[in-house]
Amino acid sequence: MQNEDVWLVVPLYNEAAVIADVVREARTVFPNVVCIDDGSRDASADLAEQAGAAVVRHPVNLGQGAALQTGFEYALGDPAMRYVVTYDADGQHQIRDVEVMLERIRQGDVRVVFGSRFLDERTEASLGKRLVLRAAVTYTNATTGTRLTDAHNGLRVLHRDVVEKLDITQNRMAHASEIVAQIGSMRFDGAKVAYAEEPVHILYTDYSRAKGQSLWNAINILAELIWR
Template sequence: MGGAMGGGCDADDTWVVVPLFQEATVVGEVVAGLLPHFPQVVCVDDGSQDDSAAVAAAAGARVVRHCVNLGQGAALQTGFDFALSDPEMRFVVTFDADGQHDVADALAMRQRLRDGEADVVFGSRFLDERTAMPRVRRAVLRAAVSYTNATTGVKLTDAHNGLRALSRKALGEIRITHHRMAHASEIVAQVGGRRLSWVEQPVQIRYTDYSKAKGQSLLNSVNILVETILG
């Protein structure tokens, strides 16, 4: 894994996995914001046709590339495999490449793992009032959550949030096979099926003009619901 593995610093036991697809305009800023707190960041470039991989590498991330676009679930599993190859890894945080997530939330979630509260910490945008969201989008996402809860037995308030923190134990038990949006429900189902302990953490999702243009629209929420059910 190279020189980034140094010992002695608590942060060296954590990898941040960033699935990456066509985010060249923002991923450098995202990586730069993570590195002071999480010095080990791996971006999994999922077949981008722009300069996403080069920008992420220039910002200081490790980069693993898929030759073709496989989907976010596949990118996460590649990142998990990468992190598991580091014998010093204890925790993994999944973090979106489009600037929607808050590093402070990720730090709080990792701390809960370090304190032994759970094997997995799920981020939830519905546990406080920081996330501004249109009512229709909120309703569609809550429908997806209700379906996931009914089919997995794990009762979450937000099942499709890309900000998560997982222990090494949890990572070794989870294997993502659904490559697109249904991977989120698959992770929840495996957490429940393998009796891993979990908690939720209030997090903020920033719906910027950029993220909305990239697909964080009502249609994307409907796609999440449809792929959750079909998956």
């Protein structure tokens, strides 16, 4: 089956309204999906499992960074895994974007592909969110030795070699900058890890806006960066 060497790693917290649809859509292209239920208080884990995902449960809420690290460790347990995709549970990511990013990394000249909502005009983010995320990107680029346009996009494709070296210790929003920093400092055969960006469409739905995710997450990211 196509894409058997890919695992989608999906941090999951109280997304019972949408997670079954997200998993079912993803599995039409990517059969291997693992959801890390991060202490949800609803039926998220059961619904993800019924939709065909593998589910690993945290007994308490630890944060998205911790969920990703658990997902990485799970995916590494599959010797056939070559690529990990970090993918959100709330329906904001697009499977077609993942396919394009995988086409890019399969060319073999990069080990990481970052999604960027700022490389085309498809993503309709508010002015406030754009400004906060641009500030976070400026900070991240200045402190990690990388040059990205959207360092806090949750859609990434990572080669197994990179996943094996990642060790996320920032459990909450600052984990995104930690991932970039660790990738920026990685060396393979004495050379810095090669990466690329691809334009992606982040779909801010009525559901995600109702949860207050759009601007508030961006502010949390910037606040945690400054605090750290």
